[in-house]
Amino acid sequence: MTTTQLPLAGSAAFVSGGGSGIGLGCALRFAADGAHVTIAGRSEDRLKGAVAEIEKVAAPGVQVGYAVADVTNEEQAKAAIDQAASLGPLKAVVASAGGNSTMGPITQIDTQKWRDTVELNITGTMLVLKHSARHMVRGGGGSFVAISSVASSNTHRWFGAYGVSKAGIDHLVQLAADELGASGVRVNSIRPGLVRTDMVQMITDGGPLLEDYLACTPLGRFGETEDISALAAFLVGPESTWLTGQVINVDGGHHLRRGPDFSSVLEPLFGPDGLRGLVAEEG
Numbered sequence: 453m454t455t456t457q458l459p460l461a462g463s464a465a466f467v468s469g470g471g472s473g474i475g476l477g478c479a480l481r482f483a484a485d486g487a488h489v490t491i492a493g494r495s496e497d498r499l500k501g502a503v504a505e506i507e508k509v510a511a512p513g514v515q516v517g518y519a520v521a522d523v524t525n526e527e528q529a530k531a532a533i534d535q536a537a538s539l540g541p542l543k544a545v546v547a548s549a550g551g552n553s554t555m556g557p558i559t560q561i562d563t564q565k566w567r568d569t570v571e572l573n574i575t576g577t578m579l580v581l582k583h584s585a586r587h588m589v590r591g592g593g594g595s596f597v598a599i600s601s602v603a604s605s606n607t608h609r610w611f612g613a614y615g616v617s618k619a620g621i622d623h624l625v626q627l628a629a630d631e632l633g634a635s636g637v638r639v640n641s642i643r644p645g646l647v648r649t650d651m652v653q654m655i656t657d658g659g660p661l662l663e664d665y666l667a668c669t670p671l672g673r674f675g676e677t678e679d680i681s682a683l684a685a686f687l688v689g690p691e692s693t694w695l696t697g698q699v700i701n702v703d704g705g706h707h708l709r710r711g712p713d714f715s716s717v718l719e720p721l722f723g724p725d726g727l728r729g730l731v732a733e734e735g
Contacts, residue, residue, distance in 0.1 A: 460487035495520075496518075500518065517539070533583045543594040546599065550573045550577075573613075581624070589635040594636075597684050602644065609715075639697065661712065673704060
């Protein structure tokens, strides 16, 4: 393609959680498609390494930058998005920053860790949406993509706040799509299944847990970041301009079956009684 044929040529893109995993995959694709890309995250060293990787595939003339930001901090989130918007009209945004610190039985969840997970996944996504949408509305439109999870639709036992907060993201996306359609801003979410990233390497390297995931997946393999970034590129590109408010599974069909069985990992930690919710009485 020539520069003028690139689908995102001349526009700016912002990706939170862009230093690794799915976020980095989306940033790589957007830069190759011609967008000036800004990635954000909490680790400057990781962001610097990601920028060097993105620059290798970026289309000619594309600028790539980073902003050290915690998306749960509104001032930092706004500053990072404003930085992205300084490179061109902000047309493509992916909210990929997320995580979970509440693995274990619901009767033993650490309440502060629950709050931290909800804050990161829901509030962090909301703040990126809030401040990026302001730019996109003023600029005549754009596309926002949230990274959700198959755990939002299919119960994943002992995942605590993770699936709950991802379900909150899906509803946030639908609410925002309804509100912002009048301004030409489209809002959608992607529900990945098991995708090979550093965060889940202990699963994708093999073993009983991976075997269980694959038994739940009709297409019989885990995903790659390119599987997710391909849909993200479609959702922010010119071929999806009549598509908003959608929650799309990219999971090899995992949503058709059941959530994974983590008992082989968690039973040694909590015991079989703990996994069914039994907690010894205090005192």
